[in-house]
Amino acid sequence: MAQKLFLGSPLKSVSATNAFRISGRVIEYPNRAHLLHLSRPFATSVGTGDYLTRKHSDQKDFVHGEPSGPKILTGTIPGPKTKAGLQSLDSLQDTRAATMMTDLDKSIGNYVVDLDGNTYLDLYCQIASLPLGYNSKALIDAAKSPEMIQMLVNRPALGVQPHSTWAKTLEESFMSVAPKGLTQVFTAMCGSCSNETAYKAAFMYHQRNKRGFNSKISNEDLSTCMKNSEPGSPDLAIMSFEGGFHGRLFGSLSSTHTKALHKVDIPAFKNWVASPFPNLKYPLDKHQAENDKEEARCLAIAEEKMKPKSSGTPVVAVIVEPIQSEGGDNHASPKFFQGLRDLTKKHGVLMIVDEVQTGVGPTGDFWAHESWNLTTPPDIVTFSKKFQAAGWYHRPELRSDAPYRNFNTWMGDPIRALQAKTILHEIKKNDLVGNARETGAYLKKELSTIESKYPGTISAVRGRGTFMAFDLPSPEARDVFVTNLRALGVNTGGCGPQSIRLRPMLVFQKKHADIFLDAVEKVCKATPQSFAEKAKVRVKKHKPAPTMLVSKKDKTYTKKQLEEIQTIRHLRCLDLLTSARSNDTDALHTFPTTNEYEVPMSRVSHALETQVELLDIYHYLDNRKENLPFNLSQYSIGPALGIKLGHSTLQLMLKREQQIRAAAKSSPSGAHYVVNRKHLMVE
Numbered sequence: 001m002a003q004k005l006f007l008g009s010p011l012k013s014v015s016a017t018n019a020f021r022i023s024g025r026v027i028e029y030p031n032r033a034h035l036l037h038l039s040r041p042f043a044t045s046v047g048t049g050d051y052l053t054r055k056h057s058d059q060k061d062f063v064h065g066e067p068s069g070p071k072i073l074t075g076t077i078p079g080p081k082t083k084a085g086l087q088s089l090d091s092l093q094d095t096r097a098a099t100m101m102t103d104l105d106k107s108i109g110n111y112v113v114d115l116d117g118n119t120y121l122d123l124y125c126q127i128a129s130l131p132l133g134y135n136s137k138a139l140i141d142a143a144k145s146p147e148m149i150q151m152l153v154n155r156p157a158l159g160v161q162p163h164s165t166w167a168k169t170l171e172e173s174f175m176s177v178a179p180k181g182l183t184q185v186f187t188a189m190c191g192s193c194s195n196e197t198a199y200k201a202a203f204m205y206h207q208r209n210k211r212g213f214n215s216k217i218s219n220e221d222l223s224t225c226m227k228n229s230e231p232g233s234p235d236l237a238i239m240s241f242e243g244g245f246h247g248r249l250f251g252s253l254s255s256t257h258t259k260a261l262h263k264v265d266i267p268a269f270k271n272w273v274a275s276p277f278p279n280l281k282y283p284l285d286k287h288q289a290e291n292d293k294e295e296a297r298c299l300a301i302a303e304e305k306m307k308p309k310s311s312g313t314p315v316v317a318v319i320v321e322p323i324q325s326e327g328g329d330n331h332a333s334p335k336f337f338q339g340l341r342d343l344t345k346k347h348g349v350l351m352i353v354d355e356v357q358t359g360v361g362p363t364g365d366f367w368a369h370e371s372w373n374l375t376t377p378p379d380i381v382t383f384s385k386k387f388q389a390a391g392w393y394h395r396p397e398l399r400s401d402a403p404y405r406n407f408n409t410w411m412g413d414p415i416r417a418l419q420a421k422t423i424l425h426e427i428k429k430n431d432l433v434g435n436a437r438e439t440g441a442y443l444k445k446e447l448s449t450i451e452s453k454y455p456g457t458i459s460a461v462r463g464r465g466t467f468m469a470f471d472l473p474s475p476e477a478r479d480v481f482v483t484n485l486r487a488l489g490v491n492t493g494g495c496g497p498q499s500i501r502l503r504p505m506l507v508f509q510k511k512h513a514d515i516f517l518d519a520v521e522k523v524c525k526a527t528p529q530s531f532a533e534k535a536k537v538r539v540k541k542h543k544p545a546p547t548m549l550v551s552k553k554d555k556t557y558t559k560k561q562l563e564e565i566q567t568i569r570h571l572r573c574l575d576l577l578t579s580a581r582s583n584d585t586d587a588l589h590t591f592p593t594t595n596e597y598e599v600p601m602s603r604v605s606h607a608l609e610t611q612v613e614l615l616d617i618y619h620y621l622d623n624r625k626e627n628l629p630f631n632l633s634q635y636s637i638g639p640a641l642g643i644k645l646g647h648s649t650l651q652l653m654l655k656r657e658q659q660i661r662a663a664a665k666s667s668p669s670g671a672h673y674v675v676n677r678k679h680l681m682v683e
Helices: 080-090 137-143 146-153 166-172 191-211 219-225 250-254 288-306 334-346 368-372 414-430 432-453 475-487 510-526 531-541 559-579 601-608 611-623 650-666
Strands: 018-022 025-029 111-113 119-122 184-188 237-241 315-320 350-354 380-383 390-394 459-464 467-471 493-495 499-502 596-600 672-676
Touching: 119 510, 137 414, 146 414, 166 414, 184 191, 191 250, 191 315, 191 350, 191 380, 191 390, 237 288, 288 315, 288 334, 315 334, 334 350, 334 368, 414 432, 432 459, 432 467, 432 510, 475 493, 475 499, 475 510
Parallel strands: 237 315, 315 350, 350 380
Antiparallel strands: 018 025, 111 119, 184 390, 380 390, 459 467, 467 499, 493 499, 596 672
């Protein structure tokens, strides 16, 4: 029976049905949601009652009219109306990446409402892009202004026909918060095209410097560039970092190194180099010596890659994020960035700081790179996201030497610049950067406390301001955790292989943090000890481990890797067969010691409901193989009920399911299904 969940205010009784998207489809977990092999059935482990123990009622509200907390109305997430809406849209546009469909009429402040009326506390905010929340009164009032209406009706082509107030708008918006030492701004449409046009500026600057700033472009350059040949189309490189994300266009994608799926099949600039980004240990203050050594190692490699060479592709610019966001919220110290800046100056390489996601206040500084205290400012700083606009700041000498060379029709959007002006006014009026700093310190402290209580569940709590993240034991555990938070009405996002990132609005306060923290603690309580600990105990306790055959095509794997593969399968089968959504908290820890044992037919019938999920889960794992030490597609999987799962066995699986379902239907009450232990092993 479904339980009532309380999160600040009573929620409607809901089933624990969850859904999460793998391999491009939504899987719904019936009744007590199946949470892969890492988690207990969620509803059976979550207690009821008022969970809020932290109170911050004395804080000034930045947003009026917000609900008191999340509210989940539907028995499934996504609910039926959201599903129908996405299905309708999918007939016109690919919706496989969509996680919800928003009802903007009902969303307000830190809360987003979906088509089914489910209200979520939003800590993901359309991938970190909302500064003031949904339906900000200040932005609505600005939208009604005559100036905004005029720009909406007469959208100017800013490159060829700017309107009379454009300079004033730039001064009152972007230039009022320009990074130190950068006196020019190039306006663009999005983060990707901000980086793309910044790269063009770097290349043109390099070539002008090479031939002399007062020299004209040669006829040879002009003729060969039309054939995409040298010297007019030179072989030049942007250096980026492993784990960095800078966009999805051609140049920006060539400098992106997060997920292979983003890059595969797309031609790339093959000589663009990527240098290792520091892999630091957390908490940072407890691993300073190790982290200093790691940063020194990465700087040495970076210098080697950017050094001028007699042959090969010269590095023109280095692009770096203050915090690698898509790549897993990877941090580095100010000392590292100071060292990087010194190297770029030493070798005549431009430094581009990508503040698309970190900029405009979430880290507790308006620009995250301000905390580095650089001896000389970066050459270029790109922005977008929370500015609701896009572009890049630069020094005057980075202007192109002729019109139309770095250019497009719109050159940004004056409406977005007017929005940015309003956003800045609200940030300054309410000290929202200070709020991010204060709320973030509280959030980090409380999350670290939860980490210490559940060390096998969440780890590596890290961040600046409210720009925070923490890790789960595996990609699968992370996806399950995000799903369970959503079931409690809290929307978060993933990043990197196994991290959850928090990207709340600048109006996110301690009272909102309390709701999030209570939800995190609920999910932690519903999650068993870490997969690594379980696997270690299980393998030690039950010998021999299941045998497996390795395809001749496969590489040789280490013993540890093979044990990990075995254990994943082992736990998955046990979870499906022995716990079977029961209230028996010891079921998952019980392993049969005989070759054959009995499973109640009722459990078998329930387990059958998730057989299609199982195939999708293994598809999902295989699609993420770049993050794993092995390729699951090379193996045959012998899970529950003797059904042999693999990438080409869906029909066989469905046929077997029908046979067993028919047998279960005709079986007398209380019948048992005999499962041979060999079915739990890899065949």
